[in-house]
Amino acid sequence: MNHERSRDLYDRALSVMPGGVNSSVRATQPYPFFVDSGDGAHVIDADGNRYVDYVMGYGPLLYGHDLPEPVQSAIQSHASAGPMYGAPTEVEVELAEFVARHVPSVEMVRFVNSGTEATVSAVRLARGYTERNKIVVMQGGYHGAQESTLVAGDADNPSPSTAGIPHSFAEHTLPVPFNDSEAIRTVFEDHGDDIAAVLVEPILGNKGIVTPVDGYHETLRELCNDYGSLLVFDEVITGFRVGGLQCAQGKFGVTPDLTTFGKIVGGGFPVGAIGGKSNIIEHFTPSGDVFQSGTFSGHPVTMAAGLATLEYAAEHDVYDHINSLAEQLRSGLTDILADRAPEYTVVGTDSMFKTIFTRDGATERGEQCGAGCRQDPNCPNFESCPKTGADVANAETDRWERLFWQEMKDRGVFLTANQFESQFVSYAHTEEDIEKTLEAYAEAL
Incomplete structure (x- = not known):
């Protein structure tokens, strides 16, 4: 070549x-x-x-x-109507309704602009909702380019995995091996009262593709229930790809408290989203006290592309x-x-x-x-x-x-x-x- x-x-x-x-x-x-x-x-x-x-x-x-013709038409129609408005549009409501109708964990949605922004916002929301500081992540998991999750080591010795992150940031993150129930139980025994959330990909998607062993996600759900922590599924990769419209959480039969989305939910345009129970999501501003905002959030072309993409999938094979x-x-x-x-x-x-x-x-x-x-x-x-x-x-x-x-x-x-x-x-x-x-x-x- x-x-x-x-x-x-x-x-x-x-x-x-x-x-x-x-x-x-x-x-x-x-x-x-x-x-x-x-x-x-x-x-x-x-x-x-x-x-x-x-x-x-x-x-x-x-x-x-x-793209299928309905998806292409929806994109062109909204693009020709104007690039953006700085005000809500009907199509973002329709996409939120679609996601809430199909994904088991989702009652309300906040749209953002990338998978990284979604996980950043989810971590902030979990900390604000629980009034705790620490989060558990999986070694080898990836949750975007954010300070709270670019952390290496283990729960006893966490450290930044890249230059540019103060060591003090990493002290609030507890990395554990994926699929190791004993390790996660030990971390909760040691830190449970200060764990705001467990952040996990249902399937590791940036370290090869590693699926959960039988019962692992159920263990995470049980521990979060017992200690009052939030279970956060990062479905940026698996969302609307694994498990169809119910996503990976539907496939595995485990319902998290929060779910982050990206990629497919925007139909190929830059997007992110945080979905979950209403009583948690409503802690985002302006209804709550956890700040979250963005100029391009809910961009009408992205929302139209995402909605048409998912509707087409719902109506075809x-x-x-x-x-x-x-x-x-x-x-x-x-x-x-x-x-x-x-x-x-x-x-x-x-x-x-x-x-x-x-x-x-x-x-x-x-x-x-x-x-x-x-x-x-x-x-x-x-x-x-x-x-x-x-x-x-x-x-x-x-x-x-x-x-x-x-x-x-x-x-x-x-x-x-x-x-x-x-x-x-x-x-x-x-x-x-x-x-x-x-x-x-x-x-x-």
């Missing part, structure tokens, strides 16, 4: 943007290709190369790059289609690994998927996990499949980034650039795309 124009654009970008990108996950070796346009389930780069796209904007693009294709893809990957790299692990559920380059994995697969790890104790791979963020971090991450990603790109398949970010199937993908992808995996592995 020729990448001369992308190389030239990257050379220009390095002069005016740090690292030549506006989001660090877009940086690849030796340089990223620059996208010129999207077409269905494909992207075309600045040099005319065409790729099957499984990045899907890192999750927001449920329909790929060609969107989830059945994409989940079936993703299961076909994960099943095919499992078969390929059995022959090429049996120690590796296929992960994912619904329309999410990834191959984790696990080390020293089992060489047999049970039928229970034939289309992605399900944390099934009866599976021969149960002891070696990833259960925490650390398990994924210990995989062959350099091999993924420096060799495998490049090989897949050269075969016309666009994957997320590192071992950690989730990958997605969209409504625009076809069986032909799946077949091409499996052929590329077989060759690259």
Whole structure:
């Protein structure tokens, strides 16, 4: 493939943007290709190369790059009426009503502008509502670029995971391993009276894809009930992708107190949202004393895109289609690994998927996990499949980034650039795309 124009654009970008990108996950070796346009389930780069796209904007693009006509019409209609108003509009009420009607935990919604803003606001709300300071997060979980959650270490020795955050901020955050019920119980025994919230992704989505072991989320729910803390599900990634319109909380049957949203709820436009019980959400200003505000919050074009996106999904076979294709893809990957790299692990559920380059994995697969790890104790791979963020971090991450990603790109398949970010199937993908992808995996592995 020729990448001369992308190389030239990257050379220009390095002069005016740090690292030549506006989001660090877009940086690849030796340089990223620059996208010129999207077409269905494909992207075309600045040099005319065409790729099957499984990045899907890192999750927001449920329909790929060609929106259904009702979604496109709703966007164009609201965009042509004026960019924004600084006043409420009917469409934001309609989207809030839709979310509250379908998501088990949601009675009221506050819309914001990004997943990070949603989690920042949810943490502030939890602290204001409970009048407590500490929050529990999962090691390897990701809740946006905010000071309260960019914390490494463990509950005894938390520390900032990046420069620019005072150590005193990290002291209020208690990191624990995902899927470790004993660890979370110990943290509550030690700090329960000062824990405002447990903030957890229902499925870890930025450290590979790690699903919960049976009963883990129920344990979190029980502990929060016992100690008067709030359970916050970060569904920025899983919201309206896993579990359909009920989101991952509906799939797992555990109802949090608060839920954060992003990505799909805005139909591909910048968005975030905090939903939950009315008596908690009403603590946001102006009805309560927890400040929250934003110039672009409830932007009419974003609200129209989100509402039309979700309404179309409610009226068509969107989830059945994409989940079936993703299961076909994960099943095919499992078969390929059995022959090429049996120690590796296929992960994912619904329309999410990834191959984790696990080390020293089992060489047999049970039928229970034939289309992605399900944390099934009866599976021969149960002891070696990833259960925490650390398990994924210990995989062959350099091999993924420096060799495998490049090989897949050269075969016309666009994957997320590192071992950690989730990958997605969209409504625009076809069986032909799946077949091409499996052929590329077989060759690259």
